[in-house]
Amino acid sequence: MLQQSTQGVTPAETVVMHVDMDCFYVSVERLLDPSLNGLPVAVGGSPDGRGVVSSASYEARRFGVRSAMPMGQAMRLCPQLVVVRGSYGMYAKHSAALAEIFRRYAPVVRMASQDEAYLDLTGTGRLYGTPLVAAERLRRDVLAETRLPCSIGIGSNRLVAKVASDLCKPKGLLWVPPGSEERFLAPLPIERIPGVGHRIAERLHAIGARRVGDVVTLGAATLDKHFGEHGRDLYSRCSGVSSAHVTEHEPAKSIGAEETFDRDCSDAEVLDASLSALSEKVASRLRAEGIVASTITLKYRFHDFETHTAATTLAYPVDDELAILEAARGLLAAKWGGRRAIRLLGVTTSGLTESSAQLDLLAEEGREKRDRLHAALDRIRGKHGYGGIRRASSEGTS
DNA sequence: TCTGGGGTCCTAGGACCC
DNA sequence: TCTGGGGTCCTAGGACCC
Numbered sequence: 001m002l003q004q005s006t007q008g009v010t011p012a013e014t015v016v017m018h019v020d021m022d023c024f025y026v027s028v029e030r031l032l033d034p035s036l037n038g039l040p041v042a043v044g045g046s047p048d049g050r051g052v053v054s055s056a057s058y059e060a061r062r063f064g065v066r067s068a069m070p071m072g073q074a075m076r077l078c079p080q081l082v083v084v085r086g087s088y089g090m091y092a093k094h095s096a097a098l099a100e101i102f103r104r105y106a107p108v109v110r111m112a113s114q115d116e117a118y119l120d121l122t123g124t125g126r127l128y129g130t131p132l133v134a135a136e137r138l139r140r141d142v143l144a145e146t147r148l149p150c151s152i153g154i155g156s157n158r159l160v161a162k163v164a165s166d167l168c169k170p171k172g173l174l175w176v177p178p179g180s181e182e183r184f185l186a187p188l189p190i191e192r193i194p195g196v197g198h199r200i201a202e203r204l205h206a207i208g209a210r211r212v213g214d215v216v217t218l219g220a221a222t223l224d225k226h227f228g229e230h231g232r233d234l235y236s237r238c239s240g241v242s243s244a245h246v247t248e249h250e251p252a253k254s255i256g257a258e259e260t261f262d263r264d265c266s267d268a269e270v271l272d273a274s275l276s277a278l279s280e281k282v283a284s285r286l287r288a289e290g291i292v293a294s295t296i297t298l299k300y301r302f303h304d305f306e307t308h309t310a311a312t313t314l315a316y317p318v319d320d321e322l323a324i325l326e327a328a329r330g331l332l333a334a335k336w337g338g339r340r341a342i343r344l345l346g347v348t349t350s351g352l353t354e355s356s357a358q359l360d361l362l363a364e365e366g367r368e369k370r371d372r373l374h375a376a377l378d379r380i381r382g383k384h385g386y387g388g389i390r391r392a393s394s395e396g397t398s
Numbered sequence: 399t400c401t402g403g404g405g406t407c408c409t410a411g412g413a414c415c416c
Numbered sequence: 417t418c419t420g421g422g423g424t425c426c427t428a429g430g431a432c433c434c
Contacts (some may be wrong), residue, residue: 073399113434
């Protein structure tokens with residue numbers, strides 16, 4: 001599987017690298033507090049409340065602790081677990097530093113999230129040698145400059161590179177040479193394929209497919225019958241076919257915020273205060289990014305996890321909390337009967353465009369004054385966080 | 399065991415227009 | 417008086433990812 005090539009890479013040969021940081025949040029926390037080294041650590045919410053695990057150290061994983069697991073459950077599995085609240089600002093800083101290193105190695109870099117990236121190495125063979133040599137150097141640079149460990153998968157397309165990095169964690173390197181994609185994937189459990197989650201895996205198991213190779217054996221027609229359009233996609237991915245095209249980061253399509261209450265809530269005033277805080281948060285981000293939104297979506301979840309969304313599209317795009325709040329309020333009033341207690345509220349904006357594009361549409365006098373007020377509010381929030389300042393209607397949510 | 403918060407993409411139906 | 421087909425926009429829900 002893992003082969004050391006003796007020749008350089010020909011320019012025409014597509015080489016995609018997937019760099020994935022090893023338990024990124026935990027690794028950053030260990031930089032901040034080295035006493036965490038060697039201990040089972042989980043970054044995430046409180047074990048007493050409704051928090052979940054965001055990132056678990058390998059010591060913790062040995063006890064069965066996993067991402068997205070309720071923290072209380074993690075504590076039961078591993079009583080000596082050290083729980084750390086996230087230092088999210090630090091993660092963003094380190095992520096930016098990583099992106100800079102990656103850009104030295106590839107002309108096109110796609111940060112897929114804070115802790116993983118796709119690099120298109122096609123044509124860089126003369127500069128860095130074989131993919132494995134380049135990967136080894138990159139990993140050394142990352143470790144030397146950030147002291148953060150990572151794993152790297154290399155393949156002829158993004159899917160193969162990603163599966164490879166996943167497989168060699170932690171601190172691994174794995175190259176899948178061109179032509180061996182299908183052989184590489186076939187013996188793996190289908191859950192290893194990105195996009196195959198819990199539900200789809202279950203349905204595949206039901207028709208007798210447990211390994212990636214089983215899916216290929218079933219054939220495109222059978223998958224099409226069971227999964228429709230998604231089936232063809234599934235088939236090609238299991239065959240190792242996927243886009244090799246790496247593109248730079250694209251502008252966000254939606255910006256939102258949500259809040260899960262410590263206890264389910266049916267108090268209309270508390271819910272309204274939450275909507276107000278969420279609207280402020282979203283509006284503040286929209287303005288910081290210089291964009292406006294035309295669609296407002298309200299999300300609400302009941303105690304049994306039944307989740308609904310309701311959306312409305314405004315006549316013109318907005319970036320201010322009152323307009324967003326008003327829309328969200330209206331949706332809640334129209335949809336929520338007031339009987340069932342709510343465990344989560346969310347406000348998401350979409351239909352995003354650059355705000356400069358609508359300047360002439362909104363050339364009212366009040367605009368400038370309002371902008372100055374918002375700028376002042378954003379500055380204060382930037383300094384003190386969202387608890388620093390709130391309108392009167394947001395009181396009671398903190 | 400009882401499920402966060404930030405997102406993306408896909409599907410499907412209905413409205414509306416030509 | 418009954419009715420096609422295509423395209424686009426909007427809404428709702430669901431699966432998935434980190």
